[in-house]
Amino acid sequence: MTGVLPGWLRQYRRAWLPADLTAGVVVTLLLVPQSLAYALVAGLPAQAGLYASVVPLVLYALAGRSHAQSVGPMAVTSLLTAATLSRLAEPGSADYLALAAWLALLSGGLLYLMGRIRMGFIADALSRPVLEGFTAASAVLIVVSQLGPLVGLKGGGATLPAQLAGLFGQRESLAWPGVLLGGAALLWLVWARNRLRPLLQGLGLRPAVALLLSRTAPIVAVAAGIAMVTTQPWATGLPQVGPVPRGLPLPDLPALPAVRLTDLALPAFFIALVNYVQSLSVAQLLAAPRRETVDPEAELRALGLANLGAGFFGGFPVTGGLSRSLVNAEAGAQSQLASLVTAAGLALVMSTATGLLTHLPLAVLAATIVAAVGSMTSLTPLRVAWGTDRADAAGFAVTFLAVLLLGVDTGIVAGIVVSLAVWLARTGRPHIAELGRLPGSEHFRNVERFDAAATLPGVLFLRVDESLYFGNARHVREAILQRLDAHPVSRLVLVMSAVNRVDMTAVSMLQALDDQLACCGVALHLAEVKGPVAAVLERAGFPARFGGRVWLSAGAAWDALAPAPDFHI
Structure with missing residues (x-):
């Protein structure tokens, strides 16, 4: 009972x-x-x-x-x-x-x-x-x-x-x-x-x-x-x-x-x-x-x-x-x-x-x-949003005006559309940072924010700060190619520490990017791939394709790709 x-x-x-x-x-x-x-x-x-x-x-x-x-x-x-x-x-x-x-x-x-x-x-x-x-x-x-x-x-x-x-x-x-x-x-x-x-x-x-x-x-x-x-x-x-x-x-x-x-x-x-x-x-x-x-x-x-x-x-x-x-x-x-x-x-x-x-x-x-x-x-939330995130302020304002001028049912539809649009705008154009290694450490940071971050000759480290999916795959590919045009290198290390999920579109993009870079003499490496993402890539055949080009950490990739010391006796 x-x-x-x-x-x-x-x-x-x-x-x-x-x-x-x-x-x-x-x-x-x-x-x-x-x-x-x-x-x-x-x-x-x-x-x-x-x-x-x-x-x-x-x-x-x-x-x-x-x-x-x-x-x-x-x-x-x-x-x-x-x-x-x-x-x-x-x-x-x-x-x-x-x-x-x-x-x-x-x-x-x-x-x-x-x-x-x-x-x-x-x-x-x-x-x-x-x-x-x-x-x-x-x-x-x-x-x-x-x-x-x-x-x-x-x-x-x-x-x-x-x-x-x-x-x-x-x-x-x-x-x-x-x-x-x-x-x-x-x-x-x-x-x-x-x-x-x-x-x-x-x-x-x-x-x-x-x-x-x-x-x-x-x-x-x-x-x-x-x-x-x-x-x-x-x-x-x-x-x-x-x-x-x-x-x-x-x-x-x-x-x-x-x-x-x-x-x-x-x-x-x-x-x-x-x-x-x-x-x-x-x-x-x-x-x-x-x-x-x-x-x-x-x-x-x-x-x-x-x-x-x-x-x-x-x-x-x-x-x-x-x-x-x-x-x-x-x-x-x-x-x-x-x-x-x-x-x-x-x-x-x-x-x-x-x-x-x-x-x-x-x-x-x-x-x-x-x-x-x-x-x-x-309207305090609008003032707070305006001071912190203009996209959130726009979402508040659009929803507020839509409800007043078009009615509550239309307004809530507008609110949901705005929420999705803001999410797509943020994830569809993810931040991509060029990384460098801080001297005497295993830490990698954005070279634009840390002047002390050192880069590796002939190697470009890029970190994508978003999961990869159909909404941003094309943009990420184009952004990577633009970075390579500005920094001619022979090896590209894609640091995926911020990538929590990939879909089929993103997998296809990575495969096509690997083929395209190979034709240009650039080897694509992956580092810090999370377990759930690695499982998807494994089912897509990436271990065979990327044999020897997947690294546990950015530091491991750095050590492996760094030129051997030149000793003089």
Whole structure:
């Protein structure tokens, strides 16, 4: 029986229980307004956010490895869902709800399958600058989309120009009660983020207690908003969440609307990719202080199950949330029991308190989204990348602008293309150094950087600082021939200490280069060939071709090719 229990439960300590219970309650208070708000960002009824929270929390707690990862709706995922489904169905319609569930099912199935076939490396498809550019631009779109509800107007639009045009067209309908209530909620949330904790500590509360109470600021805003629309005549006409069905959702496989499954397959893959990268990053961040490791494949499977659960229970795609998970960790979560407590708390709210949520003003929900997402719009990564690597800065900028001007789905495609293009540009033109030997040592260094590095008459040592593959084989061959034109020698030593892999194109290039150099009276030698590369070359017949021309080290090649000393008696 114990074999089927999750690892954290088999090793659970009674001393962890108070901290897990506290963290679970705190995250429940945070997740109620978040789940409602992110459902509206996704173009779904508010209850869909609650449905997308309960079952995924339970499934991740049973299958996940991160002690404090909190799975549920997230801002960027919600925006991707809206961008995908708004082209296929009317937001809020029955077809739209069914498509959202299928999107979660497809992305969950892909994640679980990738975990089973050990594709954790797929996270590397998005470089860090591209992911940060995508996140920052998505945050801008989310903030602008919520400016309308924040001031009593309708939001909408898949791109920044469309959103701004929509807001400008409604300028005559500005609702000042919405501006007052939404603005007050936003000011409170921004103030509470930076000022509430020091204030509470100044009143004598312990730092840990002050931190937890400061995290509940969104609940205070929600409660105040509900109180205003139910007691103050000036606020009663503001747009509200509306009726939220009471009770827990039942498992259901909705009928797929009249669209091709292929219309959802590619967006589901992109959502799965973004969700996985986000969840893995959060898990690694939480694991670092505890000196724990994260199993990418296990994370894929757990996140896949969470999304499958969201789809079967009327939700939409989910992932690990950074802010929510950090709150969980800061509240003292020691295991995934905290998430089970959160799931139970949400279930209690859905069974007893949905009537209160009916009167929650949309302006307050919009304020919670703007306050939570606003910090993600930072351009600091662009400034850092510009100072360190211009190619990374270009990747950030292209992705950022593509998301804003063309939409999130096109933007993420552009980001992946940029990531691959940068990789091809870097590996397709590898650095090739001419090496010399430092006097009195076995060390070889670039002669352009070390003036003391000595060269060997009649011998040219070249080091290729990249693996050899179809993308750079032709360039490497041409670069080597150009070096030989500039340095006429009879022997060329190709130092392969930085070559970790060769493919068939590279093998063919080396064979052709050997033949061409032989016709010109130049002997090609290889040095410092790594084991995996040597195995490939051996299968290609290189031992017979290069007999006596393969050296264990550059120093061995130097000693063998150096002219014999001229002794005079």
